[in-house]
Amino acid sequence: MMEVTGIGVGRGIAVGPVLRMPEPLPEPADIASENEPLVELERASAALNETTEDLNVLGARAGGDAKDVLEAQALMAQDPAVLEDIEERIGSGKTAERAVFEAFRAYQYVLESMGGYLAGRGADLKDVAQRVVAHLQRVPLPGVPVSDTPFVLVAGDLAPADTALLDLDKVLALVTRDGGPTSHTAILARAKGIVAVVGAIGADDLTDGMTVIVDASTGNIVVNPSAAAIAQVEERRSAHAASAPxxxxxxxxxxxxSLLANLGSPGEAQAAVALGAEGVGLFRTEFLFLDAAQAPSVEEQRVQYLALLDAFPGKKVTVRVLDAGADKPLAFLGETHEENPALGRRGIRALRDAEPVLRDQLQALAEASAQSEADLWVMAPMVADAGETEYFVSLAREFGLKTVGITAEVPAAAILADQIAERTDFVSIGTNDLTQYTMAADRLLGSVASYQDPWHPAVLRMIKSIGQAGRALGKPVGVCGESAADPLLAVVLVGLGATDLSMTAAALADVRAELLRHTLAEAQDLAARAVAATSAADARAVVSAAISGS
Structure with missing residues (x-):
């Protein structure tokens, strides 16, 4: 049996025949248009409008995190700078197809060269361009194949719309050649509870009709497995279904x-409760701000926060104030061009420069809390030291907020964890950003995707430092990055001092079941083994071996 290895998403396992994603549309020919420029411009405009409408409809169907991603793509299809570029290219004699392709490709390259959040948008631009060209050529956009029987979908990578709208009755598992644990594909697959392996070396060798076992817990894809191996998969799936009350x-x-949910809007709360969330460990407030020309009013925010809090009466709800600026520029925060936005003016840095925006948000949170039975916790993003901690805690106290903390996402916060923990009520570790800053590797840049692994001992040592500080001072330490959704890593995180874990709600059952298999002493032993490892792969393998007894 041949094996292909990648990065597993979750703990699920599936078996079925391979069906590959069709190749993208070919690059439009670079030939002179036979039409007048005005005709080509009208064709391009119509196709752009159709694409915008398509993406907005798909976003409404998908909901949740996917809705935000798809609506952002719809805005890309109407970006004035891109439209002007298309018009200029058509004016020079290009066809609409070629002008669209070249204009979006040019901006894709610009965004990818900037790194950070904007690099990820480069890949989204490529998908938008494909959609526009498909409309122009009046051909179907290559998408998820249709099958009468369930299958394992294999692709180079998936566009956000493809991942968000997968038919879970037909797609048994997902395997992609590209992507990492924090890619859009991985995040959306985890949120939908899809068995997935991303960044799979050798995925291009998988062909239609091959039977494969996709094991997300190990990241392995077994090709043409034996009947005995397939029977073991069925036994494991049956045991798993009965093991997570x-x-x-x-x-x-x-x-x-405590097992909590990461949420991006109040509308996601009901599903999280149904999946067993004991509260909210991270509520991202950016949904209120990112598409706004000006900051929302106190009243507009209060209504949204109260809707969230009312879904969790008597439960902890941790709200992170606006994490924007630099890589997610907002006009009302003061837009600035930065060469390296991932290391720029974002989070608490941007909020201190635009304190009225922060004050309004804290006021709205305080008013919502006063009307709710939920236990509101509030935290600030990207805090680096004691001074920033004191600033935020003091300001939040002015509004009567009782439980105030910070998000530890940069190495400085881990190194100074004892000083920070003294000045705050709790610390929540954002492992996605902590990993990228510890490893000096942009988490959205494909060329360094192999570094985006929270299992790396350097990252685990940062987490250990924060856990030790929290334990010494009796302060809660949470983890709200995607790493908490990895059941095996969740055990290690508890061993490093985490007292609560927050994740996409679809991962709660797997994590709950894995935690029940280990005592605190065992979790601490596994954590010590992982910290002593020499690489992320080594740490994962050492812990897996210790659990299996091999």
């Missing part, structure tokens, strides 16, 4: 570990 999170010895 909706009980409060805890270790085998009864040590409590």
């Amino acid at each position: 909706l009980t409060p999170g805890a270790l085998a010895d009864g040590t409590p570990v």
Whole structure:
């Protein structure tokens, strides 16, 4: 049996025949147009409008995180700078197809060269261009294949719309050649509970009709497995389905570990509760701000926050104030051009420069809290030291907010964790950003995707430092990055000092079941083994071997 290896998303396992994603549309020919420029411009405009409408409709169908991604793509299809570029190219004699392709490609290259959040938008631009060209050529956009029977989808990578709208009755699992644990594909697959392996070396060798076992827990794809191996998969799936009751999170010895949900809008709360979320460990407030020409009013914010809080009466709800600026520029925060936005003016740095925006948000949160039975916790993003901690905690106290903390996402916060923990009520670790800054590797840049692994001992040592500070001072330490959704890593995180874990709600069952297999002493032993490893792969392998007894 041949094996292909990648990065697993979650703990699921599936078996079925391969069906490959069709190749993208070919590059339009670079030939002179036979039409007048005005005709070509009208064709391009119509196709852009059709694409915008398509993406907005798809976003409304998908909802959640996918809705935000798809609506952002729709805005790209109407970007004035791109439209002007298309018009100029058509004016020089290009066909509409070629002008669209070249204009979007030029801006894709610009964004990718900037790194950070904007580099990720470069890939989205490529997908928008494909959609526009498909409309121009009046051909179907290459998409997820249709099949009468369930299949394992294999692709180079998937566009956000493809991942968001997968038919879960037909797609047994997803395997992609590209992407990492924090790519759009991985995040959306995890949110939908899809068995997935991303960044799979050798995925291009998988052909239609091959039977494969996709094991997300190990990141392995077994090609043409034996009948005995397939039978073991069915046994494991049956055992898994019966092993995760909706009980409060805890270790085998009864040590409590709160299992919370990461949410991006109040509309996601009901589904999280149904999946066993004990509260919210990270509520991202950016949905209120990112598409706004000006900051929303206190009243507009209060209504949204109250809707969220009312979904969790008596439960902890942790809200992160606006994390924007630099790589997610907003006019009302003062837009600035920066050569390296991932290291720029974002999070608490941007909010301090635009304090009225922060004050309005804290006021709205305080008013919503006063009307709700939920236990509101508030935290600031990208805090680096004691001074920034004191600033935010003091300001939040002015509005009567009782439980105030910070998000530890930069190495400075981990190194100074004892000073920060003294000045705050809790610390929440954002492992996505902590990993990229510790490893000096942009988490959205494909060329360094192999570094985007929170299993790396350097990252684990940062987390350990924060956990030790929290334990010494009796302060809660949460983890709200995607790493908490990895069941095996979740156990290690608890061993490093995490008292609660927050993740996409679809991952709660897997994490709950894995925690119940280990005592606190065992979790601490596994954490020590992982920290002593020499690489991310080594750490993962050492912990897996220790659990399996091999």
